[in-house]
Amino acid sequence: MAKATLVSLAESLGVSRQTISNVINAPHRVKPETRLRVEHAIAESGYRPSAAARQLRTRRSMNLGIRLMPVVDGINGSILDRFLHALTEAAQEDSYRLTLFSAATDDDEVRQYEELLNVSDLDGFVLTGTHHGDQRTAWLLENEIPFASFGRPWSDTEDPFSSLHPWVDVDGGAGTQQATGLLLDQGHTAIGFIGWPAGSGAGDDRRDGWRRALQAAGVFADQLDVAVNDGVPAGARAAESLIAAGATAVVCASDSLALGALSAFRSQHRAPATPNVIGFDDTPVAAAVGLSSIAQPIEEAARDIIRVLTHTLSGDADAGRPDKHLLLPPTLAQRVPHPLAGNGWLG
Template sequence: MGTKTLADVAAHAEVSVQTVSNALNNPALLKRETLERVLLAVEALGYAPNVQARRLRQRTVATIGVRIEPITDNIASSLLDRFLHELTARADERGEHVMLFTATSGEEEVRKIGELARQRAADRFVLTSTHAGDPRIAALLASDMRFVAFGRPWSPAPTHSWVDVDGAAGVGEATEALIDAGHRRIGFLGWPRGSGSGDDRRLGWARALRQRLGFDEAMLETLTARCEDRPDEAVATAQRLIQLGADSLVCASDSLAAGAIGAAMQLGCSLPVIGFDNTSLAAGIGFSSIDQSLGDVASAALTAIDDDAPFSTSIVRPQLVRRDHPRWGIAPAASTP
């Protein structure tokens, strides 16, 4: 049948070539009846992929706006960079684009999103670094913006689309790997109470120890230590756990895991340590860590903002990345010095 052209679509729809061009590039310029006629011709002739025709029906553009955070030298910043890379790559596979913009506050981010939408530079958005009671959610819902949040609401919030990582499942898998290796006093080094993702990660550790070893809440609390997400604070906190007899440690982040290894070195001992995020820190030092499967998160986010449903939620299961470091790897308990 040959490749179809704009002229073929125009003839089929009984409109001008310019009208077809407007339908493909500036659908807001056309009356609804005319746009629908062009779209029917597009689909009938196979001129555009179905996903493109769908965007045209919804009067959307193929560009997704995402705010980039200020440059900081920390784990959260490197994770966001990895997520943006995955989001851009997955969007490209779908014939979509990612537009990055800056903002110094949540209020400015919401304002810039409104500007980008009015300019038709982007009309779907991904929110990152979400938190309990995030005011951006309500503001975007009130503006009728199509968006998805990377991070579930950890407190009562308006219904909206979100994608998150199943931290409890990932930490549970890590804890079970240590149990299978013969460890019985597995400590948990986490963040202060009240952190939604931190509490969720501890839940996976606690659930595995209850189900596999019969631990009660008192025993779990004895093996729990909490501090801010800084390696220097984690050193002193982890030392207390090790001195209480912890034979291995599961940590809420790679930063805490690095601190735990520092604590073990100061005490002159070795034990398995597992982090969370699978950053370059974990690879460089050589400890096991839980990878957030950011490629899957990016794909789920793109699916959510293309979904016709009023809202969509998805939880991605992370994966344990094992490393066999002689001092920090998941070694059998009997061979751990």
């Protein structure tokens, strides 16, 4: 006999799925004779409402909320989408599901937390894009709602490794430091940085890595640091100003900026044989045009986040507890920009 399911049980008994669910979850709602009949059939059939039973036992919804960040451009968006895929799979392996919501602002995200806790009684949240003065983490901590963030807490005064909440992050500064080191090794000394306006934790961290590498080599030049909002055209304009200031290579805080920078170098006929533009996030676009880029171990980060969060939720003793603050190292994907002719795209 095929394994009994809620659907097959309902069919064979001539009752609705809701009735069977009620017998398991809210038996008072079901007429006693129906209840006995269903309970008997459940026992006979070998039907195992395992996750449902676990949910009842633990009083947990087995659902985690995550805000789907707005699409800024399709280039950088791919990194968050890979994260979401890996997070869904890791959560599911541990019997958790993700509930998606959208929010226009952090304020709105907090309102959504309240709404979701009211309506669905979610067990916890996964946050992305932590930043200085993040009101979302403050609210969740204050209300004692379990959560973990992809992104460390950014504070000028507190050590992120003594944070009250679990987080997983990638050491972006180590990535830009390594990328800058590669360009130094290739003989560049006037190496610019194109990043975002100061204040975003991750952006500042990436800028710091570039600065550290240049300072260690004794070639740091303040005027080769440009801050713009993300995007391909902004990256091109920033690179044009850096080229005018004498830069022969650039490290960028994103692949969108880097794609613009590569275009600017090419339009100035200054593209050397070795890669002189390095992006961040190793997106499909970087692979398609042969752009070197710093790669985040995004699938590993997602699995770690689910691990530290579900550990918190399961309330296990501290023995065997995973480290709840994890800073993962990035890697550098090195490529050569594709010439007009040739099939270098096929990497």
